[in-house]
Amino acid sequence: MFNILARYGIEDSHVADLFAGTGSLGIEALSRGAAHSGFVEADRRQIAVIKANLQTAGFADRADVHAARAEDALDRLGRCDFLLMDPPYTQPFPAALIARIGEAGLLRDEGILVCGHSSRTAADDRCGTLAKWDDRRYGDVSLAFYSLAEAAA
Secondary structure, eight states, X not given: OXXXXXXXXXXXXXXXXXXXXXXXXXXXXXXXXXXXXXXXXXXXHHHHHHHHHHHHHTXXXXXEEEESOHHHHGGGOOOEEEEEEOOOTTSXXXXXXXXXXXXXXXXXXXXXXXXXXXXXXXXXXXXXTEEEEEEEEETTEEEEEEEEHHHHO
16 A cells, blocks of 8 residues: 555655554554654554554654544544545445545545455445545455545546
8 A cells, every 4th residue: 555655745744544453554654754643543452552553663743643433533633645544344335434534624635545445345436525546456455545536537
């Protein structure tokens, strides 16, 4: 994923990592020069893991960690250049959440949302104002890439 995103300029970007788990996606973005990353995770035990990982990596001062469900934390996030999400694959594809992200204006004009999903589940071509422009399959996992519809055209 980061090899694909690198051509869009991760350095000095603002990133959000939804369904953050251990925080690996947001921390990887920070290690590649992102200016700031916001992490959203509902599991309190994972929040402690994210904070510890940020401390270990030396990025705690460039991050915010929100203990909340992704759906409930959108108003806590600023506008992002990259919004990375890896929701549970046992759930349906989160098209409604992606649409809400677009409607809330969380992506900057040239921003990119990447949603991990099961390769057995189709990613919607359009989620509100966001349009899919790529969907890469890696075995059982796929990555769907979205941008504002007019930017993706």
